[in-house]
Amino acid sequence: MRPTLALLLLACTAVVGCTTVDALPARTPLPTRDAAFAPPARLPDAAAVLAVDDAMRAHLDGAGLRHSEDPRRALVELLYSRRSLALDYEGVTRTAAETFAARSGNCLSLVAMTAAFAREAGLPVQFRSVAVDESWNRSGDLLTLNGHVNVSLGWPAAAAGQVLRSTDSALVVDFLPGEQVAGLRWRSISQATVLAMFMNNRAAEALAEGRLDDAYWHAREALNQDPHFSAGHNTLAVVYRRRGLADAAESVWRTLLEREPANRSALANLAQLLGQQGRKTEAGTLxxxxxxxxxxxxxxxxxxxxxxxxxxDLEGARELFAREVARDAGYHEFHYWLARTELLLGRQRQALRHLEVARETSPTPQAQALYAAKIEHLRAERSR
Known part of the structure; x- marks a missing residue:
């Protein structure tokens, strides 16, 4: 019987753990083993995930969204009213166009379709990861940890001579009942992360069906989209292990643990691998x-x-922020607040390193520019 593997999956995503880090290590290149895998049945196509097709454009024609009092609510009514499109939730990851054609998909599929329609209608879109309680599923010997994403819609940009209510709060479109998500913490995520989530879902679905070659190419593409996406590292390592490439799997899990020493999926999977290889002391440590x-x-x-x-309490704050970084090194605000605390403690080198990671992982160009300005200012201070 094959061992049970813990895999972080999205019907949408999460990571857990704790520990203290002084400064992030340099990123280690991940091993790629293309020669060990046959070409996929369908090439991963990131451009297709949020693309609008002719059928979707036709559905928008005549809707008159720009002339409605609230174009955001008009779009939601157009997409999700039982009198209109009547989409249903289903645990399959589909592109925006595939979701529209099938009239169903999981939460990531519905987010992709909503975002694609919104952008076609000229509405600003923000992707959001929601901190939900852990939820595990089992498929054979594969464990998957589910997360949740949703999307918020802003007001369209004003044309010349127009004044729109662009300062109104965004409209959040979620596919869980309101009472389940009310009051939950959320964070903005980039389109690159959403595409990585999509590819990781496709990889996990292929894994569950025993399609290792397809799983490999989709996990690889997830990390091409967002190298900081922890779940993609874990999925790639699981694929390697299933293919018998234990050295590559170990390398990926160790690389992930360099970045997130408290990543529970990586710790559990690597300990299991080492234990099966007879490396009991190392496995016991993990x-x-x-x-x-x-x-x-x-x-x-x-x-x-x-x-x-x-x-x-600067030392206490540093310890606590470092714990969050250790279990989720891909969230920019954790790095920013750790950098701020390091600076207050006079540790400029460590502060600069975390500001750089905050810039790399921030979801918007505006946030990236803000972090870049702080980095340049700190570098100028250090050079004096």
Whole structure:
């Protein structure tokens, strides 16, 4: 019987753990083993995920969204009213056009379709990752940890001579009942991360069906889209292990643990691999780290770090922000607040490193520009 593997999947995504980091190590290139995998039945096509086809354009024609009092609500009514399109939730990851044609998809599929329609209608779009409670599914010997994403719609840009209510709050489109998501923490994510999530979902679905070659190329494409996407690293390692490439799987999991020392999926999977290879001491060390991790809801240590800063407890705040970075190194605000605390402690080199990662992982050009300005300012201060 094959061992049970823990895989981080999206019907939408999450990562857990804890530990302290002084400064992030340099990124280690991931091993690619293209020669070990046959070409996929269908090439991963990131451009198709959010593309609008003729059938979707025809559905928008005559809707008169720009002339409605609230074009965002008019779009939602057009897409999700039972009197109109009547889409249903189904646990399959589809592109925007595929979701429209099938009239169903999982939450990531519905987010992609909504975003594609919104952009075609001239509405600004923001992708959001929602911090939901952990939810595991089992398919054979494969465990998957589900997460959740949704999308918010803004007001269209004003044409010449027009004044639109562009300062109104965004309209959030979610596919879970309101009582399930009300009050949950969320964070903005980039389109690159959404595309990585999509490819990772496709990889996990291929894995569950035993299509290793397809799984490999989609996991590889997930990391091409977003090299910081932790779930993509874990999926790629699982694929390698299934193909018998234990050295490549170990390398990917160790690379992920360099970045996120408290990533529970990586710790569990690597410990299992080492144990099966007879490397009991190394496996035991990882198991001990895994068992020592404190269970904590998303943002718990971040919120506690902010409170520690307010109290003037800089060392305590640094420890708490570092814990969040250790379990999720792909979220820019964790790095920013850790950088800010490091700077208050006089540790400019560490602050600069985390600001650089905050810039790399930030979801919007505006945030990237803001971090770039802070980096240049800090570098100028250090050179004086």
């Amino acid at each position: 198991q001990a780290r895994l068992q020592a991790l404190e269970e904590a809801p998303p943002f718990r240590w971040f919120d506690a770090g902010i409170e520690a800063l307010r109290r003037g």
